[in-house]
Amino acid sequence: MDYLDELESKSIYIIREAYVQFRKIAVLWSIGKDSTTLLWLVRKAFYDQIPFPVMHIDTSFKFKEIYEYRDSKAKEWGLKLLIARNEAALADGMGPKKSKLDCCTELKTNALKMAIDKHKFKALLLGIRRDEHGIRAKERVFSPRNQDFEWDYKNQPPELWDQYKSRQSDEDHIRVHPMLHWTELDIWEYVRREKIPIVPLYFAKNGMRLRSIGCETCCNPVESQADTTDKIVEELKTTHTAERAGRAQDKESAYIMQKLRSLGYM
């Protein structure tokens, strides 16, 4: 086994463990590189017959490439696609012109909350990684959220030898993070090896590319000439810029990511 095989195997173990523990689960697919890699691993874990839905939290402010890619791959891969939107907040005019904290909370966190209520999911698979953000570095593989969706980050369950927290009655759901141990570079090396199709926004055009993708309104491209997977791998080996440097919602104040996450943000 080489290093990528190890990362893959560890993720597949967690994915299968989430399904056997909870059965009623879904995988979140933002269409970015991480969750698309997660989806690839989920396909591998279940022999390309994913026994649960693939959920896209749609803020309606995503890039058009995201929607095109989503619909074409969902069809090609035979996914049970669920699209979750907070229609009430959108009708009220919620959008990125309001505060970032409110917009992310309404259109992402609350949209997710409503979808979980509706479908009664006991656990969700998410493609977050420890190296993305200092707060995410603190996460557990199985991370409980209470009914109000809050993350009790000061009192997380112990986790050892791949034995994870099960659900308790007063907890709304468990966030399962099968890719915590991957880095941004690992993702791209795996994408290259597996030839995973990735949405074109990551590849440089006119000297700019996106390194981390969210809503069109809150993502800034970085300068880059990397227009192929090979070039992205090379770029990441030498870069000194943080991956989420272009993500506006992380920047409003020092602990906004912690606040967003304690309220249930991904």
Next chain:
Amino acid sequence: MGEHLRFVIVGHVDHGKSTLIGRLFYDTDSLPEEKLEEIRKTCEELGRDIEFGFVMDHLEEERTQGITIDTAQTFFKTAKRHYVIIDAPGHKEFIKNMVTGASQAEAALLIVDANEGVQEQTKRHAYILGMLGLDQVIVVLNKMDQVEYSQKRFEEVKKDILTFLTSLGITPTFVIPICAKDGDNVAKRSTNMPWYKGLTVLEGLDTFKILEPDLMKPLRFPIQDVYKIKDKRILVGRVEAGRVHQGDSIVFLPQGTKSTVKSVEILWSDRTEAGAGECIGITLADPLFIERGSVGCPADDKPVVTSSIKANVFWMSKRPYVAGDDIHLRLATQEMPVNITVEKKINSSTLEDISEKPDEVRETEVAQMMIQMKQPIVVDDFNRIQELGRFVLVRDLDVVAGGIITHTQH
């Protein structure tokens, strides 16, 4: 791609774990400029000098109070290879977070303040390292600047910690005098301690081995789940030890049913074998009823099937164990209710016998337990196949303790 070594930094509160991590990042040029800038800004807002500990201490409470609450993991690299650093909190009240971090490491740095010397959590953390079976350990004696870089003081504290570690059966590979704040003997040799001729921390880490799954051991394949894919019944799981090939005879314990491996199932692959560490599926030549928890193994080298074990158990829940609690045991993919008899208890820091109240086991206490199952369990000697020699205890769906089997049957 290169190798990755996972190591944990442990030690008493304020002995400098987070500072050492920050220094390792800084000296290996692994900090993104933006992160350094963010730390600089936060420190300015808090009105203090730049604090390298903030590389890992990211929670608001951690930064304002200057403590580490939870374990975190991050990455850096040397010329030789990549590293995953696992930070572990030093406060006794966050011990479960320390165990969570340490259980994922293959090497450890135990940090001791040269001025304060060996303290309560120094010993407790060392005990946990020993219990987890970590044998690649570096001891660093930090804050040498506060003892005027004294070789005499270094030798004193070194003697103390070595005496304690020896009593636990741990032999550290290196003992290194450092000053994490200024970087002495971390990545660069210190000019303040010319009497020290050994390796720097980074050089020491570079000598450690990455633990590889052992393919030479007998097969252990605990069934994780069973999938019906088209007309196939696929038994999925992770090969915990050894190898499995198409055509192998295989026995499932505890039932003892036998069959032959008809195929190895890996999506988009035509491989017919797999080894330790791989998550795979297999199909069998016979239509056996096998469920999660069964362990596949070779007929001539089977694990132990027993209904009672003895174990050392480290209690991690704030709520003590009380005789009569409803406890489940989870070992690999097996789970079952158990009855517990506490035979002895020790303080995991002082190692004193505290058996006078055996009906209760409190957080951070270690109990020697006799554990009885109502149904048979499949186990191995921890020293031979760790994956089947360790377990967790669960109460009300919370993991409350970790245990290492000391006797597979009595």
